[in-house]
Amino acid sequence: xxxxxxxxxxxxxxxxxxxxxxxxxxxxxQDKIKKTFKFATFYGAVNGGTSISNVDVxxxxxxxxxxxxxxxxxxxxxxxxxxxxxxxxxxxxxTFYDGTETSFSDAATIGKxxxxxxxxxxxxxxxxxxxxxxQNHFLRYVADNYIVKMEYLEDGFxxxxxxxxxxxxxxxxxxxLSFNIGAVQRVSEPYGYDPLDEWLLxxxxxxxxYLALEEGYNVDVFNEVYTDPSGKVVATNTxxxxxxxxxxxxxxxxxxxxxxxxxxxxxxxxxxFDFYHYKKNFWFHSWGNLIPYHYNAGDAYTYxxxxxxxxxxxxxxxxxxxxxxxxxxxxxxEGKYNKYWNREWHDFKIGVNYVIF
Numbered sequence: 001x002x003x004x005x006x007x008x009x010x011x012x013x014x015x016x017x018x019x020x021x022x023x024x025x026x027x028x029x030q031d032k033i034k035k036t037f038k039f040a041t042f043y044g045a046v047n048g049g050t051s052i053s054n055v056d057v058x059x060x061x062x063x064x065x066x067x068x069x070x071x072x073x074x075x076x077x078x079x080x081x082x083x084x085x086x087x088x089x090x091x092x093x094x095t096f097y098d099g100t101e102t103s104f105s106d107a108a109t110i111g112k113x114x115x116x117x118x119x120x121x122x123x124x125x126x127x128x129x130x131x132x133x134x135q136n137h138f139l140r141y142v143a144d145n146y147i148v149k150m151e152y153l154e155d156g157f158x159x160x161x162x163x164x165x166x167x168x169x170x171x172x173x174x175x176x177l178s179f180n181i182g183a184v185q186r187v188s189e190p191y192g193y194d195p196l197d198e199w200l201l202x203x204x205x206x207x208x209x210y211l212a213l214e215e216g217y218n219v220d221v222f223n224e225v226y227t228d229p230s231g232k233v234v235a236t237n238t239x240x241x242x243x244x245x246x247x248x249x250x251x252x253x254x255x256x257x258x259x260x261x262x263x264x265x266x267x268x269x270x271x272x273f274d275f276y277h278y279k280k281n282f283w284f285h286s287w288g289n290l291i292p293y294h295y296n297a298g299d300a301y302t303y304x305x306x307x308x309x310x311x312x313x314x315x316x317x318x319x320x321x322x323x324x325x326x327x328x329x330x331x332x333x334e335g336k337y338n339k340y341w342n343r344e345w346h347d348f349k350i351g352v353n354y355v356i357f
Contacts (some may be wrong), residue, residue: 031220036116040083048075076100077124084119085112087285088278089322097168102349104318104334106136108169108287109147110178110274114140132156145170147180155232158345160338161186166270177275184270184291187263191341192306195257196250212249261301268314281324289316303341314340328355 010143059065080097086104111117116139123134138151150165168182199211209219216229219241226235226245235241272289291314296304303312318336325331335348 007160033356037083038084038120041097042081044079045096045098045100046077047073047098047100048073050074052277071129071150072126074125076123076129078121079125080119080121082119082121084117086113087276087283087320089283089285089320096249101255102347104320104336105285107316107318107336108274108285109149109168109180109272109289110142110276111140112276116142127157139263144172147182153226155345158343160343160345162340164188168270168272176277179272180270180272184268186266186268186340187339188266189258190261190264190301191343193258193261193301197256206250208250210248211253212246215249215253217245217249222315264299264301264303265297266303267295267297274278282321283320285320286318288315290315312342329353 008298032060051074054071055069057067058068059067078098078100082097084103084106090103090105106119114345120137121135125132125134133154133156135152135154137153138149140149141147147166147170150163152163154161164184164186166182166184168180170178172178196206199207201207208278213219216228216233217234220226224235224237225233226241228234234245268291270289270291272287272288275285293311294304294314296302296309304310316336316338317329320334322332323330330350331352333348333350335346337346338344
């Protein structure tokens with residue numbers, strides 16, 4: 001997505017928040033304001049640390065030369081506002097929120113309590129010299145027989161970004177298990193679209209030189225002089241042209257073509273479940289969501305066109321399990337998995353704890 005589309009999506013989310021909060025605080029009722037923000041926490045933090053060590057690169061082309069590649073220190077700047085009830089298995093280990101906390105349960109469809117919960121978190125980080133912007137904002141209202149949720153997610157490391165809202169009917173089976181079904185709407189870039197496909201030759205090779213010419217580069221094959229659109233010489237031999245310049249041309253072209261396209265709407269059917277059991281020596285929390293049907297509006301860049309016109313399954317889920325064999329020994333498994341538009345991102349933890357005394 002372009003930056004303007006990114007900003008508009010975030011502004012859209014925050015406008016929803018403002019409208020909702022204004023609605024709950026009609027007539028400036030102090031009691032309603034307190035109820036909306038009760039137990040909520042706003043936090044901002046800067047975290048940093050040493051990145052990977054410097055790397056020495058040696059060359060003997062023109063005598064021995066040494067080049068040191070330095071990676072700047074890692075850091076993150078985080079801001080957030082959260083009101084999410086903690087599950088029984090969750091501990092508040094730190095006195096303050098510092099922006100490094102991760103909780104798999106935040107991805108669950110249903111929270112621990114009924115009612116209104118929200119999370120707004122923005123994290124800008126530099127990791128091993130690369131910059132990433134991560135955002136996770138959601139509003140969730142859970143009742144006995146329905147669920148409404150709106151979410152905006154941007155994971156720079158996994159290269160995934162979308163807005164999603166869903167309205168679901170909820171059927172409880174006892175106090176631990178519930179199923180839900182409803183409609184889901186998503187807005188994203190046209191995933192599946194590859195601008196380079198139109199430049200592929202019949203043998204599968206890419207006509208990259210002609211693409212570069214179309215983008216304003218100039219190629220003097222006989223003198224091996226290659227210039228960029230401004231006329232600056234960027235390579236004086238074919239090896240440098242193909243190894244360094246062409247990859248940059250392809251990357252810039254792909255980003256430009258994708259940014260020119262409108263965002264895509266995806267309307268679908270969503271099915272889900274949630275199970276939560278907690279005891280001091282054993283807990284199990286699991287949830288899952290499946291989108292098996294997507295309405296095809298016939299848009300030129302809908303994902304249907306990149307999936308041979310067929311339906312596809314998008315799904316997400318998570319599991320949190322802990323068991324204490326006795327007062328000394330315990331084990332845990334935590335993880336979540338997502339697959340949207342054939343793009344995957346996931347996290348997991350698994351381990352054993354043994355208290356010696």
